[in-house]
Amino acid sequence: xxxxxxxxxxxxxxxxxxxxxxxxxxxxxxxxxxxxxxxxxxxxxxxxxxxxxxxxxxxxxxxxxxxxxxxxxxxxxxxxxxxxxxxxxxxxxxxxxxxxxxxxxxxxxxxxxxxxxxxxxxxxxxxxxxxxxxxxxxxxxxxxxxxxxxxxxxxxxxxxxxxxxxxxxxxxxxxxxxxxxxxxxxxxxxxxxxxxxxxxxxxxxxxxxxxxxxxxxxx
Amino acid sequence: xxxxxxxxxxxxxxxxxxxxxxxxxxxxxxxxxxxxxxxxxxxxxxxxxxxxxxxxxxxxxxxxxxxxxxxxxxxxxxxxxxxxxxxxxxxxxxxxxxxxxxxxxxxxxxxxxxxxxxxxxxxxxxxxxxxxxxxxxxxxxxxxxxxxxxxxxxxxxxxxxxxxxxxxxxxxxxxxxxxx
Numbered sequence: 001x002x003x004x005x006x007x008x009x010x011x012x013x014x015x016x017x018x019x020x021x022x023x024x025x026x027x028x029x030x031x032x033x034x035x036x037x038x039x040x041x042x043x044x045x046x047x048x049x050x051x052x053x054x055x056x057x058x059x060x061x062x063x064x065x066x067x068x069x070x071x072x073x074x075x076x077x078x079x080x081x082x083x084x085x086x087x088x089x090x091x092x093x094x095x096x097x098x099x100x101x102x103x104x105x106x107x108x109x110x111x112x113x114x115x116x117x118x119x120x121x122x123x124x125x126x127x128x129x130x131x132x133x134x135x136x137x138x139x140x141x142x143x144x145x146x147x148x149x150x151x152x153x154x155x156x157x158x159x160x161x162x163x164x165x166x167x168x169x170x171x172x173x174x175x176x177x178x179x180x181x182x183x184x185x186x187x188x189x190x191x192x193x194x195x196x197x198x199x200x201x202x203x204x205x206x207x208x209x210x211x212x213x214x215x216x217x218x219x
Numbered sequence: 220x221x222x223x224x225x226x227x228x229x230x231x232x233x234x235x236x237x238x239x240x241x242x243x244x245x246x247x248x249x250x251x252x253x254x255x256x257x258x259x260x261x262x263x264x265x266x267x268x269x270x271x272x273x274x275x276x277x278x279x280x281x282x283x284x285x286x287x288x289x290x291x292x293x294x295x296x297x298x299x300x301x302x303x304x305x306x307x308x309x310x311x312x313x314x315x316x317x318x319x320x321x322x323x324x325x326x327x328x329x330x331x332x333x334x335x336x337x338x339x340x341x342x343x344x345x346x347x348x349x350x351x352x353x354x355x356x357x358x359x360x361x362x363x364x365x366x367x368x369x370x371x372x373x374x375x376x377x378x379x380x381x382x383x384x385x386x387x388x389x390x391x392x393x394x395x396x397x398x399x
Contacts, residue, residue: 007387007397010383010397011355011383012397014355014383014386014387014397015356017332017333017336018340018351018355018356019356020333020336021254021336021352021356022253022254022256022257024249024253024254024262024263025253025259027246027247027249027266028249028263029241029242029246031263032245032263032266032267032270033238033241034269035263035267036241036271038270039267040271041276072299075337094249117307117308118308120261120264120301120304120308121305121308121309123260124258124260124261124305146266168322199264200267203264203268204271210300214329218227
C-alpha cells in the first residue's frame with residue numbers, strides 16, 4: 001500500500017532536479033593524495049584517548065594541588081634538615097614538571113582545535129564577504145594565544161614549535177587584513193596556507209575525537 | 220588482485236598498494252564530501268582526513284563488512300563532525316554580524332527553482348539531509364546508509380520519507396513542475 005506521503009511523480013522529479021545539488025567537481029586525486037602523504041609524514045602527536053583525557057585532567061588538578069601544597073610548606077617551614085627530605089622534594093618537583101607538561105599539552109590541543117576551526121572557516125569563506133573586522137579580531141585573539149604557547153613548555157616539542165611558527169604568521173596576516181583590498185589579501189593568505197600545508201599539519205597535530213577538558217584561558 | 224589481498228599489502232606498509240586502494244575509492248568519498256559540504260576546499264579537507272584515518276585504523280578493520288562500507292562510515296563521521304565545527308563558527312559570526320545589521324536587511328528577489336531547491340535541502344535537519352543526499356542524490360542503498368550512519372535501515376527509510384515530505388512543502392510553489 002502506498003504511504004500517504006508518497007508521490008512517485010514528485011519523487012522522480014525531485015531525484016532529477018536534486019542531481020544539480022552541490023554538483024561535485026572532478027576529483028583532484030593527485031592533489032589530495034599529495035596532501036595525505038604530506039600530513040602523514042608530519043603525523044605527530046599528542047595521542048590522547050578519551051579515558052586518557054580524564055586521567056590528564058585529574059593529573060592537572062593534582063599537579064596544581066601539589067604545587068600549592070609545596071609552596072605553602074616552603075612558606076611555613078625552615079629549610080629541609082635531611083638528605084632524605086631533599087630527595088623527596090626533588091621527586092615531587094619532577095612529578096610536578098611532568099604533570100604540568102601534560103597539562104600544557106591538553107591546553108595546546110584545545111587551542112589547536114579552535115585554530116583549526118577558525119582557519120577552515122576562513123579558507124571556506126575566502127571568496128565571501130565575511131566581516132573583515134571580525135575575522136581580524138578573532139585572528140588577534142588566537143595570535144595572542146599562539147605567542148603565549150610559543151613561550152610555554154608546550155613549544156619544547158620541535159614539531160609543535162614549527163607549527164606554532166606557521167600559525168603565528170598566518171594569524172598575523174589575517175589580523176592585519178585590509179578591508180579595502182580584502183579580496184586580494186584573502187586570496188594571498190589562502191594561497192600561502194595551501195603552499196605551507198598549514199591546515200593538514202594542524203589537523204595532524206590534533207588528536208581524534210572531542211576534547212572534553214576545558215582549558216581556555218589556561219595559557 | 221582482490222581487495223583482501225590489497226588490504227593485506229596496505230597493512231604490510233606497501234605504499235603503492237595504499238595508492239591503489241585510494242584510487243579505487245577516492246571518487247565516491249570526495250563526491251559525498253562535496254555533496255554534503257558544497258565547497259571544494261572543505262570536500263578536499265574531509266577526503267584527506269577520511270583516508271588518513273582509514274590508513275591509520277586499518278588494523279581495526281576486521282572485514283566483517285565491505286571495505287567501502289567501513290570507509291563510508293569514516294567519511295560520514297568526518298564530514299558531519301567537520302560541518303558541525305564550521306557551522307558553529309559561522310553561527311557565531313552571523314550572530315555578531317546580525318547584531319550590527321539590525322534594520323538594514325533587505326527583501327531579496329524570489330529565487331529560481333534551483334536556488335530554492337538548494338536552500339530547501341540545506342535547511343533540512345542534518346539527519347534528513349544526510350540520508351536524502353546519500354540516497355536520492357548519490358544513489359546509496361538504505362543498507363549502505365544504515366551501515367555508514369550506524370542506524371537501522373528502517374530509520375534511514377523513515378528519514379528519507381520525512382525529508383521528501385519537507386521538501387515537497389518547501390517547494391509547493393513549484394508544484395506545477397512535477398504534476399505535468
